[in-house]
Amino acid sequence: MSEDSRTVKAFRTCLTYLAVVASAVLALPTAHAQSYPTRPITMVVPFPAGSATDTVASLIGTKMSERLGQTLVMENVPGASGTIAAARVARAPNDGYTLLIHTTIALSAALYKNLSYDTATAFEPIGLVNVGPYVLAANPAYKARDAKELLASLKADAANVKFANAGVGTGSHLCAVMLSQTLGVEPNLIPYKSTSLALQDVIAGHSDVLCDQTTNAFPHLAAKRIKAYAITSPQRNPAFPDIPTTREVGIPQVDVSVWHGLYAPKGTPQAIVEQLNAALQVALADAEVQKRFTGMGTDLFPANQRTPAAHARHLAGELVRFREVVNKGNFQLE
Numbered sequence: 158m159s160e161d162s163r164t165v166k167a168f169r170t171c172l173t174y175l176a177v178v179a180s181a182v183l184a185l186p187t188a189h190a191q192s193y194p195t196r197p198i199t200m201v202v203p204f205p206a207g208s209a210t211d212t213v214a215s216l217i218g219t220k221m222s223e224r225l226g227q228t229l230v231m232e233n234v235p236g237a238s239g240t241i242a243a244a245r246v247a248r249a250p251n252d253g254y255t256l257l258i259h260t261t262i263a264l265s266a267a268l269y270k271n272l273s274y275d276t277a278t279a280f281e282p283i284g285l286v287n288v289g290p291y292v293l294a295a296n297p298a299y300k301a302r303d304a305k306e307l308l309a310s311l312k313a314d315a316a317n318v319k320f321a322n323a324g325v326g327t328g329s330h331l332c333a334v335m336l337s338q339t340l341g342v343e344p345n346l347i348p349y350k351s352t353s354l355a356l357q358d359v360i361a362g363h364s365d366v367l368c369d370q371t372t373n374a375f376p377h378l379a380a381k382r383i384k385a386y387a388i389t390s391p392q393r394n395p396a397f398p399d400i401p402t403t404r405e406v407g408i409p410q411v412d413v414s415v416w417h418g419l420y421a422p423k424g425t426p427q428a429i430v431e432q433l434n435a436a437l438q439v440a441l442a443d444a445e446v447q448k449r450f451t452g453m454g455t456d457l458f459p460a461n462q463r464t465p466a467a468h469a470r471h472l473a474g475e476l477v478r479f480r481e482v483v484n485k486g487n488f489q490l491e
Contacts, residue, residue: 194227200256201232203239209372213417214258220440238265238326247274251424260417263475267483268326281425282468284437286417289455290390291332292374294383295366304386304406315342321355321364324348332368332413334486339410370415371454
C-alpha cells in the first residue's frame with residue numbers, strides 16, 4: 158500500500174470515529190429521557206394528608222404512574238404555608254425524581270420576605286392541573302341569611318365577626334383579606350393549622366364564617382352542615398346554582414382561586430420535564446379523573462394552557478398579582 162493510500166485510509170478512519178462520537182453525544186439527552194424513570198418518583202405535597210392538594214396529588218399521581226411505569230410516592234411535608242415543602246424540592250437533585258405539587262406557591266412568595274429559594278427561578282414548571290373557586294360560607298345558624306346581610310354585618314360590626322381561615326398565607330386567608338380590603342373593615346381573623354380544622358369549627362359554631370375551597374366545602378354544603386353566601390368564580394357553579402358569584406353580590410374584587418401546578422427543581426433536563434408533562438396530560442385526559450375534579454367544583458385548565466411554558470407564564474402573572482395584594486394589606490412575614 159502506498160503512503161498516499163495509507164494516509165487516505167487513516168483520514169477516513171478518523172472521520173468515522175468522529176462521526177460515531179458526535180452521534181453518541183447528540184444521543185445523550187434522548188437516551189437519558191428514554192431511561193427515565195428507573196425508580197419510584199417522590200411527589201412532595203405541602204399540606205397534610207386528607208387536604209385538597211393531597212387529594213389532587215393522589216388523583217393525578219396514580220394515572221401518571223401508569224404512564225411512566227414507576228410509582229409516584231406521595232410525601233406530605235406541611236408547614237409554613239407550603240414553604241417547607243417548596244424549599245425541600247428547590248434543593249433536591251434535578252434528576253426528575255423529586256416533584257412538587259403546590260397551590261399557594263405564588264402567594265407564599267409574596268408573603269414571606271426571607272425564603273431560602275426564589276420562586277421565580279427555583280423550579281421548572283411542568284404543567285397546570287386544575288383551578289377552582291372559593292366559597293364564602295358560614296354555620297347554618299349564623300344570623301346573616303344572605304350575602305347582602307353578611308356584608309352589612311361586616312361593615313357594621315366587623316370586629317365581632319369570627320372569620321376562620323387555614324392560617325396566614327393560605328388561600329382562605331387571602332380571600333378573607335381581599336374581602337376586608339374591599340369593605341374597608343377589619344374582622345376578627347382566626348387562623349387555624351389547616352382548612353379542615355377551620356371548617357370543623359365553623360360547622361360547630363365556634364367560628365362564624367370562612368372562605369373555603371369548593372373541594373372542601375361542596376360535600377358539607379350538600380349535607381347542609383354549612384350555608385354559602387357567594388362563590389368566587391366568574392359564573393355560578395352548576396352543582397349549586399343558587400350560590401351567587403362575588404361579582405353578583407357587589408364584591409368582584411374578591412377574586413381568588415385555588416390552582417394546582419406541578420414542579421421539578423430548576424435544571425431538570427427538558428426531556429424529562431416534557432416526559433412528565435406528557436404523563437400529566439394523560440392523567441388529566443382520564444374520564445374518571447375529570448369526573449372527580451368536576452365533583453370537587455373545580456375545572457381543568459384547557460389543554461393548551463397545561464404546557465410547561467404556559468405554566469411558567471401563569472406563575473409569573475400570579476406572582477405580580479399577589480405581591481400587590483400583600484403589599485396593600487401590609488402583612489408580609491419574615
